[in-house]
Amino acid sequence: MPRVVLLGSSPGPDAVPGQATPAALTLPALPGCPTVIGKLHGQLASLDPDPVTVVRAGDAAAHRGFPGRLVETSDLAGDLRAIADAVEGATENLLFLPANALIHDELIYQITKSKRGALALITKEPREEDENGDTVVADVPIEEAQPEIGDRWLEGLPVRVRARRSRVISVGSAFHAVTRPNAVLLGPLHLHHKHAPVLAEAARELADMAHLLGPEDDLVQLLVLGLVRKGVSVGIRGRRDLFFRRVTDPEQAAEAVAEMSTFDEDRARLNNAVKGADGFFTTYFVSTYSRFIARWAARRGLTPNQVTLISIALGVAAALCFAVGERVWMVTGGVLIYFAFVFDCVDGQVARYARKFGVLGAWLDATFDRFKEYVVFAGLAVGAAVSGVGDVWTLALIAIGLQSVKHLLDFSYGAANRRKAPSPLPSVSLSVSADTGLRQALEQRKSAQVGAVRSLLRMWGRAGRYRAVHWARKMIVFPIGERFAAIAIVSALFDARITFLTLIIWGGIGAAYSLTGRLMRSFA
DSSP: OEEEEOOOOSSSOOOOSSSGGGOBBBEEEESOBBBHHHHHHHHTTOOSSOEEEOOOOOOOOGTTSSEEEEEESSSSSHHHHHHHHHHOOSSEEEEEETTTTEHHHHHHHHHHHHOSSSEEEEEEOEEEEESBEEEOOOTTTTTHHHHHSSSSGGGGSSOOOOEEETEEEEEESSSOOOOOOOEEEEEEEEEGGGHHHHHHHHHHHHHHGGGGSOOOOOHHHHHHHHHHTTTEEEEEEEOSSSOOOOOSHHHHHHHHHHHTSOHHHHHHHHHHHHHTTTOOOHHTTTTHHHHHHHHHHTTOOOOHHHHHHHHHHHHHHHHHHHOOOOOHHHHHHHHHHHHHHHHHHHHHHHHHHHHHHOHHHHHHHHHHHHHHHHHHHHHHHHHHHHTTSOOOHHHHHHHHHHHHHHHHHHHHHHHHHSSSOOOOOOOOOOTTTEEEEEEEHHHHHHTTTTHHHHHHHHHHHHTTTTHHHHHHHHTOOOHHHHHHHHHHHHHSHHHHHHHHHHHHHHHHHHHHHHHHHHHHHHOO
């Protein structure tokens, strides 16, 4: 569970001491009329029952009476030093949230479950991409583009973040320049505890130069600035179909609550339960409805392991049907193996929707996927012998061997990549205003990486922007969805020999494609 740091001090729209702060605003549309900070504490109780709140002394009254430790400060430098003291030596991951934020529980969950070393919530307007892969607001001055970047409340926030592909590469402040900004940093920041000392050091350095910063500089933005300038790779995430907004007055609070009620958080949670990197067949012929089966199962108390057992049973039943060898049973087997795969997807979706994860479930899912596949191969081979098609055991063994090698390559390459740390950004001193040093270092790194293999990989990667190429690349590797679809369709229409030849030919092409790409990436 992460350690939560609430930022009750907002250097931009700070309330006048003694007056109602944004965190003290009531939310009349919600049951019990809780305040903004009260709602946020309720949401975060399961994450951290003892959060740290950094707040200006004049605004501390609105934060008293809630769980956790209250740290009162007098200015921006005090805010930054208090944050440094709170995170230094942290042994848990850290979640920074503005105390005047209205946010969906699902968005908090999605941010905190990230495996990135650092992740920030941003919004951007990617109208086009330049030669460096930067998303830029094309042919529109930043001041004119601000209303198009997000909600009306974003109009007052400066566009001071430059994002490239999947991470932040430059952040600005009243003192720090950012070249070609294309995004706004919204507020939440999740940080792995290994970067806590770096953040503490950066916060203290920024505190020492607080006289160079301005009243419009936001605390979370300054923290991300410090991390980026220290070389930490900060990933980016958008709100997508979830809600986040910071409120500063009663009118905004009422407007935000009304807007928040228009979002279907449960539907977003259900959509997030579906893996985003699935293959073509899974995306268009399974996940379009399997998520609703997953929600139905989760609401009735079915566990992911129980759903896995249903998938295994359907797979074994399909193998028994194939073993009969008659056409009607081959068709029945094809239908059953399709639904075995559907429930194989459902078990993971139930786990993600209900947030029920376990080592046993992960092992069962990975192991019995192979079991279902291989028992179906055996059923097809038996059915071929029974129906007089002939001995296809040699083809069955080749298909099993090919698939086993492919799985070995997949798991070993995935394990090697998990051990590889993301490439850090170049470090640039916080005392330097311009970010030209950062841009020059990135360009030098890019030029040093130029080579035939890398250029080919980059070109192939850009080709993936086209949907036809994207799905062709997904299908050619012959993922599990395509394999089960091939078994279901070909076995229902033809015989076991044609089914095995399809698996061997397509599987061989997929294995060759995957191995070639991985070798090229390794050389690059």
